[in-house]
Amino acid sequence: MYAAQFALPVRIVMRAGEPVTEIYSAEEALDLLMAWPIQDGRIFNRAMETCLAASADPALAEDARRQFVAFANASGLMARDVPLDILYENGELKPLYR
Numbered sequence: 001m002y003a004a005q006f007a008l009p010v011r012i013v014m015r016a017g018e019p020v021t022e023i024y025s026a027e028e029a030l031d032l033l034m035a036w037p038i039q040d041g042r043i044f045n046r047a048m049e050t051c052l053a054a055s056a057d058p059a060l061a062e063d064a065r066r067q068f069v070a071f072a073n074a075s076g077l078m079a080r081d082v083p084l085d086i087l088y089e090n091g092e093l094k095p096l097y098r
Contacts, residue, residue: 004027
């Protein structure tokens, strides 16, 4: 298990038609970022910096997750299924019926 674990995985699709991949930690996000063909730009750099920082300090994992989500959105990688974030509030599952 990785130290800088995300509270919720980031769901991405690398290529159209491929299955969803879930990124569970800053280290996994960092692996993807380091293999990314165009390692440039403000959003990429911010994601890289925060994932590196979270690798050293797991308390920064959620900041790294937010920056990686921004990168995944900007790169068109986010899965188009139900975003898990909307199901949670303050780390707790939201009531399904109010």
